[in-house]
Amino acid sequence: MENSAVTVAVRVRPLNSREKIENGQQVIFMDNHTTTIHHPDSKQSYSFTYDFSFCSFDKTDPNFASQQVVYEKLARPLLERAFEGFNTCLFAYGQTGSGKSYTMMGYGEEAGMTPRFCEELFSRVTNSQNKDVTCHLEMSYFEVYNEKIHDLLVVKDEQGQKRLPLRVREHPLFGPYVEDLSTNVVSSYADIQGWLELGNKQRATAATGMNDKSSRSHSVFTLVMTQTKTEFVEEEEHDHTITSRINLVDLAGSERCSSAQTSGDRLREGASINKSLLTLGKVISALSEQCQSRKKVFTPYRESVLTWLLKESLGGNSKTAMIATLSPAASNVEETLSTLRYARQARMIINVAKVNEDTNAKLIRELKAEVEKLRAAQMSSQGIEPEKMRLFQQEIAALKAQLTQQEREMAEAHRTWKEKLEQAEKRKREETKELQKAGITFKVDNRLPNLVNLNEDPQLSEMLLYMIKEGQTKVGKRKSESAHDIQLSGALIADEHCVISNVGGTVSITPIKDAKTFVNGNLVSKSTVLHHGDRVILGGDHYFRFNHPVEVHSGKRVSCWTQSGDGHKDFEYAKNELLAAQRAQLEAEIEKARVKAKEEMMQGIQVAKEMAQKELMDQKMLYENKIKALERELEEESERKRLQELNNQRVASKMEELQTAKTLLEQEVNLNKKRLHMEAQATRQAMADHDIRHAKILEALEAEKRKIAEDLEKMQQKMAQKEMHAPKNGSS
Ligand SMILES: Nc1ncnc2c1ncn2[C@@H]1O[C@H](COP(=O)(O)OP(=O)(O)OP(=O)(O)O)[C@@H](O)[C@H]1O
Numbered sequence: 001m002e003n004s005a006v007t008v009a010v011r012v013r014p015l016n017s018r019e020k021i022e023n024g025q026q027v028i029f030m031d032n033h034t035t036t037i038h039h040p041d042s043k044q045s046y047s048f049t050y051d052f053s054f055c056s057f058d059k060t061d062p063n064f065a066s067q068q069v070v071y072e073k074l075a076r077p078l079l080e081r082a083f084e085g086f087n088t089c090l091f092a093y094g095q096t097g098s099g100k101s102y103t104m105m106g107y108g109e110e111a112g113m114t115p116r117f118c119e120e121l122f123s124r125v126t127n128s129q130n131k132d133v134t135c136h137l138e139m140s141y142f143e144v145y146n147e148k149i150h151d152l153l154v155v156k157d158e159q160g161q162k163r164l165p166l167r168v169r170e171h172p173l174f175g176p177y178v179e180d181l182s183t184n185v186v187s188s189y190a191d192i193q194g195w196l197e198l199g200n201k202q203r204a205t206a207a208t209g210m211n212d213k214s215s216r217s218h219s220v221f222t223l224v225m226t227q228t229k230t231e232f233v234e235e236e237e238h239d240h241t242i243t244s245r246i247n248l249v250d251l252a253g254s255e256r257c258s259s260a261q262t263s264g265d266r267l268r269e270g271a272s273i274n275k276s277l278l279t280l281g282k283v284i285s286a287l288s289e290q291c292q293s294r295k296k297v298f299t300p301y302r303e304s305v306l307t308w309l310l311k312e313s314l315g316g317n318s319k320t321a322m323i324a325t326l327s328p329a330a331s332n333v334e335e336t337l338s339t340l341r342y343a344r345q346a347r348m349i350i351n352v353a354k355v356n357e358d359t360n361a362k363l364i365r366e367l368k369a370e371v372e373k374l375r376a377a378q379m380s381s382q383g384i385e386p387e388k389m390r391l392f393q394q395e396i397a398a399l400k401a402q403l404t405q406q407e408r409e410m411a412e413a414h415r416t417w418k419e420k421l422e423q424a425e426k427r428k429r430e431e432t433k434e435l436q437k438a439g440i441t442f443k444v445d446n447r448l449p450n451l452v453n454l455n456e457d458p459q460l461s462e463m464l465l466y467m468i469k470e471g472q473t474k475v476g477k478r479k480s481e482s483a484h485d486i487q488l489s490g491a492l493i494a495d496e497h498c499v500i501s502n503v504g505g506t507v508s509i510t511p512i513k514d515a516k517t518f519v520n521g522n523l524v525s526k527s528t529v530l531h532h533g534d535r536v537i538l539g540g541d542h543y544f545r546f547n548h549p550v551e552v553h554s555g556k557r558v559s560c561w562t563q564s565g566d567g568h569k570d571f572e573y574a575k576n577e578l579l580a581a582q583r584a585q586l587e588a589e590i591e592k593a594r595v596k597a598k599e600e601m602m603q604g605i606q607v608a609k610e611m612a613q614k615e616l617m618d619q620k621m622l623y624e625n626k627i628k629a630l631e632r633e634l635e636e637e638s639e640r641k642r643l644q645e646l647n648n649q650r651v652a653s654k655m656e657e658l659q660t661a662k663t664l665l666e667q668e669v670n671l672n673k674k675r676l677h678m679e680a681q682a683t684r685q686a687m688a689d690h691d692i693r694h695a696k697i698l699e700a701l702e703a704e705k706r707k708i709a710e711d712l713e714k715m716q717q718k719m720a721q722k723e724m725h726a727p728k729n730g731s732s
């Protein structure tokens with residue numbers, strides 16, 4: 001048993017053509033083990049140290065890390081550990097288009113780590129000097145998409161039905177495994193190549209028409225290596241085995257995960273989240289925390305299919321390496337930074353790996369120890385007790401018996417290996433036949449014209465080749481009873497889609513009814529001749545390039561592709577072409593619709609104008625009539641007015657007359673008034689005079705009266721006085 005930290009490497013790829021067009025600025029720099037990233041906005045630099053920093057940015061750089069360099073530094077040590085009997089795992093992590101598949105699988109001449117690993121493995125096995133070791137290998141290849149496991153090496157099940165997704169099970173001793181996953185015995189590198197080709201063709205077929213599928217799926221390639229060693233105990237031959245499980249994993253593009261992580265809406269979307277990748281992040285962070293704090297931390301392996309399956313590789317019995325792939329461009333800086341941080345975290349994980357030996361090895365060791373003990377006893381003292389001797393020998397005999405039993409079982413197993421190999425061969429032939437039925441060719445007849453598939457994912461482009469034989473090649477929907485030469489799946493593929501005819505080297509395509517068929521971006525409705533390099537799109541999402549070797553050889557047609565063999569670029573070209581053609585068509589349709597609408601509008605306007613005019617006329621007439629009536633009314637009114645005027649005049653003159661009469665009257669009245677007034681005044685004056693006179697008379701009378709009164713008084717006084725003076729008797 002030994003502790004081993006996860007080996008972490010990062011690799012930066014060259015700028016791609018899009019980044020070059022955008023004048024992509026390089027932001028990743030590597031120096032020995034250190035990777036530095038310059039943030040173009042904040043102008044800050046961040047440095048990270050890893051076990052390896054592979055710079056594959058510029059081929060002319062003396063430190064350029066080629067596919068071979070990456071393989072030698074990262075994968076070869078794992079191969080060595082595998083031969084020692086350890087489980088090993090190598091996985092590639094990084095954003096879409098950063099170079100995971102390029103690093104793991106490779107493209108064309110630039111084979112990646114997986115094929116290099118397998119090739120070296122077999123060359124070591126065959127060249128091995130040690131004839132006492134035999135090596136058996138079994139491989140499986142599956143992908144995890146949307147939390148479902150699909151065997152890439154089996155097309156149909158025993159009943160001839162399309163295989164359902166597989167399930168993960170957990171073995172109490174060996175841990176999680178995929179139930180019913182096909183394992184195929186391989187005895188040479190060519191065998192592996194064959195299966196890989198088959199698996200990748202399956203991926204390509206499944207991914208066609210499914211937007212984005214490939215960069216959202218994880219592909220897991222597994223090799224189980226069983227080495228049987230012969231050892232001698234007491235001159236007797238004994239076998240024991242060591243097993244190692246090798247997982248080579250090409251993960252889904254990482255940004256789908258982080259963007260899903262940040263947005264709550266997308267989290268709820270379910271299908272669009274890569275649960276496995278999300279959980280992988282959680283597992284790595286839990287494991288690194290556990291290794292740092294040395295405390296047990298819950299690790300959510302079971303939350304996703306991928307992490308459950310890679311449980312041992314990530315946090316258990318395995319020698320594990322991770323390669324994080326990076327884009328050098330400034331436009332991806334945020335993604336790159338997050339990948340670098342992820343990788344830094346993974347570097348803290350420490351696994352406990354052990355050699356996987358069978359029980360035989362233990363038995364042999366025990367046997368050897370017993371024999372040694374016996375020998376030592378014999379050597380040291382001759383006087384050893386016979387009883388003890390007997391016990392030793394008994395022990396040895398028992399162990400030998402156990403070993404023989406085990407070996408019998410092993411021999412049985414060995415026999416099954418051979419059977420398994422034969423079975424695998426048979427299965428491969430069947431699977432190949434099955435794929436050929438779907439029109440997929442393995443062996444290329446390089447004189448025949450053909451259609452090659454194009455896919456967004458470079459790894460899946462140019463994987464499928466459909467031959468166009470002399471005569472008619474029929475294309476239609478894939479069905480079990482279908483007899484079409486080329487069978488395609490997808491909702492937009494018609495049961496009978498089109499016919500490709502090859503007559504004397506002239507190839508033409510004819511759509512059946514209105515099945516959507518595009519040639520160089522244009523929708524075709526009748527027979528159209530195909531030339532080398534033409535793009536053919538069937539049903540809107542099956543992209544192909546047409547190859548015509550005879551045309552190329554005769555020089556009739558020069559390939560329109562400057563760089564042949566880059567199906568990925570072809571795909572983009574074909575897609576853009578289709579989009580451009582569709583846009584042009586759409587624009588033409590819009591223009592037509594616009595013109596038509598304008599015409600209709602003009603017509604409408606004309607009708608409306610006429611109607612308006614008629615209405616106007618009617619209204620005019622109505623108004624004129626009304627005006628006439630009004631005029632008449634007016635005339636009558638004015639006549640009436642005139643008469644009234646006359647009347648008025650008459651009244652006025654009468655009034656004037658009256659007024660004059662009134663004035664005269666008034667004058668007269670006034671005059672009379674004045675006279676009256678004067679008369680009144682005169683009367684008043686006369687009255688006043690009279691009054692004065694009267695008063696004077698009165699005064700005189702008054703004065704007379706007073707004088708009389710005074711006289712009277714004076715007389716009375718005189719009388720009185722006389723009386724007083726007269727005698728009192730008598731005559732008073
Ligand atoms: N080191 C490299 N050198 C040259 N070209 C590279 C390198 N790495 C990647 N490329 C190119 O970049 C493109 C994208 O790479 P690749 O298909 O490996 O991305 P990926 O990480 O697998 O993406 P996805 O997540 O979508 O599967 C390919 O055309 C590939 O040839």
Ligand SMILES: [Mg+2]
Pocket residue numbers: 100101102214215250457459
């Ligand atoms: Mg990929």
